[in-house]
Amino acid sequence: MSTTASNPTGGVARVSRRVMNLAHILTQNARRHGSRPGFIWADRTWTWKEIEAEVSALAAGMAARGIGKGDRVLVHSKNCDEMFWSMFATFKIGAVWVPTNFRLMADEVAELAISSGAKAFLCHADFPEHAETVQARCPAIEFTWRIGDAPFGETSLTDVIKANAGKAFADVAVDHDDPCWFFFTSGTTGRSKASVLTHGQMAFVVTNHLCDLMPGTTESDASLVVAPLSHGAGVHQLCQAARAVPTILLPTERFDIDEAFRLIAKHRVTNMFTVPTILKMLVEHPAVDKHDHSSLRYIIYAGAPMYREDQKAALAKLGKVLVQYFGLGEVTGNITVLPPALHDPEDGPHARIGTCGFERTGMQVSIQDDNGRELQPFETGEICAIGPAVFAGYYENPEANAKAFRDGWFRTGDLGHMDEEGFVYITGRASDMYISGGSNIYPREVEEKVLTHPAIGEVAIVGVPDPVWGEVGIAVCVAREGMQVSEGEIAEYLAAKVPRYKMPKRFFFWEALPKSGYGKVPKRMVKDELEARGLLDQIAKRAG
Known part of the structure; x- marks a missing residue:
């Protein structure tokens, strides 16, 4: 809620809208669930109390090295423990987490470093060429720290954490509109843009995801990661952390489907985030019939519509556990939802075939023509959205911002229509x-x-x-x-x-x-x- 004060003209003057720093999630978990597992990777398990301590130590080290509020921290890493810590540590000091897709080439990462104005680079040990290229091409990068063991960088995150062990670090005060994450979009032209996500916006996104995608989630659940934490999977795991749910990583970067199902059975995994192509691979693999996956309650898929034949195959193998959401990185997934109950396993007169669901809680969708006029049910136009989940804009890209917004509506670039009950159907990208x-x-x-x-x-x-x-x-x-x-x-x-x-x-x-x-x-x-x-x-x- 905004803090307001009366002014002499009888209007209302807005003042600072202080919000919770998202890193406070770890403090809450350490207080209430300190001894419970919060992160599991291969044969290692970290409790929430241990995670909070590691993140505090890393935050202290980053602050001592000159990283402060508003500074951008570029992170190029495969999924691992320290990559996850880096997100919370960056939030904690009020800086901006700037994760990249670890499959990008060195020159591409350097371009993102330049466009984001990053001050520090945290680079996984497997990418020495990326570290060298970024340091050479980006003079604004003051230092490079490595994630893992390798002969490059000023030091490693492991050593920083050890050097600052036991140091408490208080969360830096943040306002609703203070950026916390630059979420790179793939872009229809191939050139990435940095979507600015803020502490206040992401607090709404976390709440909305828990409300609409996986209601009833508690610390007794478990979540398996099968996608890069730099994007949608990272948002999903942030939501899991908000309910003290343990995050479980595959032991290697390879997408081992048999191992994924083994972990689902071993840890009684209840939810996971994926995309239609990965879900299709999971369902069509023999491992789906070899391991117990009865613990699954929510398999959330997004990123693209799922073809009906693939949807039916997944429902036949896994049961009514599918949750679809539609939403770009700019709206952090918060546009529509199709819950498990509305995923019909068979075609029929009452089946909601082809829909990506209805409007998310607190969000509004409008189908508009090229002039911004709202269209009637079943008329095809551009899908537009407003609500607290919409991002603050693209970083230093006024031209892209001008194209993305019209009369306050965010223009998704996706074409579709809405039926008389408000269910949205995606026809495809305008491009x-x-x-x-x-x-x-x-x-x-x-x-x-x-x-x-x-x-x-x-x-x-x-x-x-x-x-x-x-x-x-x-x-x-x-x-x-x-x-x-x-x-x-x-x-x-x-x-x-x-x-x-x-x-x-x-x-x-x-x-x-x-x-x-x-x-x-x-x-x-x-x-x-x-x-x-x-x-x-x-x-x-x-x-x-």
């Missing part, structure tokens, strides 16, 4: 739509039809230039293991299911689709791969 012969084509609609073929496991359809039609669709398919299908067979199968103008011009078959570091299949990467293989030239020659 994914292509125009063929004057007609708007939304690839997702056709992709859903392709995936009903029993031999197709994955598909991505993109629009490419065509001299006759302006653009045409190209489908890139991945056959299920042990199955084969020809271009002609798929075309014949699809001909009875979609209008001729929506039919892809070509079908290609690859061993796998290109995926981002977060398990998504960006259409931009599919187009890049088509070009790299010379297939776009081949299509153009055939058209000519």
